[in-house]
Amino acid sequence: MNGSRIAAVGHYQPAKVLTNEELAGLVDTSDEWIRSRVGIRTRHIAGPDEPVDELAAHASAKALAAAGLGPEDIDLVLVATSTAVDRSPNMAARVAARLGIPSPAAMDVNVVCAGFTHALATADHTVRAGAARRALVIGADKMSAVTDWTDRTTCVLVGDGAGAAVVEAAEQPGIGPVLWGSVPEMGHAVRIEGTPSRFAQEGQAVYRWATTQLPPLARAACERAGVTPEELAAVVLHQANLRIIEPLAQKIGAVNAVVARDVTHSGNTSAASIPLALSKLVERGEVTSGDSVLLFGFGGNLSYAGQVVRCP
Secondary structure (H helix, E strand, C coil): CCEEEEEEEEEECCCCEEEHHHHCCCCCCCHHHHHHHHCCCEEECCCCCCCHHHHHHHHHHHHHHHHCCCHHHCCEEEEECCCCCCCCCCHHHHHHHHHCCCCCEEEEECCHHHHHHHHHHHHHHHHHCCCCCEEEEEEEEEHHHHCCCCCHHHHCCECEEEEEEEEEEECCCCECCCEEEECHHHHHHEEEECCCCEEEECHHHHHHHHHHHHHHHHHHHHHHHCCCHHHCCEEEECCCCHHHHHHHHHHHCCCCCEECCCHHHHCECHHHHHHHHHHHHHHCCCCCCCCEEEEEEEEHHHEEEEEEEECC
16 A cells, blocks of 8 residues: 545534624623634534544444444554643543544544644554554534633633544555644643643744745645645635635635635634535545545644645
8 A cells, every 4th residue: 555545524513602692691702702803603602411432433324324434443542632621541542432442542642723734644654654454533522621711812712622534554645744843832822721721822833833834834734745736626724713714825825715704603623624524525526536625734833734635
């Protein structure tokens, strides 16, 4: 085998929907204020009895079903998350136990909002190296659990959810070379820290970095895959803020691509945002099998990772 591919995707969101109007009853804000500044209308919020691994397992079960596979077909589980409550068992082991996956390698990846694209690259490398046959790659976060619901600068942004992809060996590469990196000295710009852990960010610093520094990096990810931005069928960026997504997509030059705007209905779900948005594009038929799609995660640690994939 010369490469790996995404065989199928799946996603899951909690049933509870929190509207802007409801948020306006909690903090000094309004529907117009939120929509004009971040583009979010609603978000899904998990209950206290819905842990991250449950969200991840639901999304994974859908991805496995879409691929026509069972738990026994998976030998590597990677979970990208920054909202795990416990250190051990890790999230990947908890998800594997929920799904009944026998004896997988099970690892968590914490690169916050860029976690899924880092995990996808890791799975691609592992499968191509022959160390795994099939991998389950999951992005799952419960951002509501690390949010100060009295802080209007952050509580209007977040949502909960999970997305998953099945990665398997392929004759022709379906996952392009990753372009990844970080700006460690600016890691303070996005934080989940303290006791209890709380999400905080320097919004203007993140906005300037994302809209000025990331476009050439996203184009470089396309170049590594041998694809021009004009050839992309879709662009799925980290769903942070519509005011970041739209100018970034425009500067990439993907003039013929569908641009994922799931942030409007899901909020910022951190590591879950890219697989969640991709799975919805597939489910709605906005992309078809074999289409070239740019995935580009960015955020916490001021880390980034992007690759062009072939749509399952």
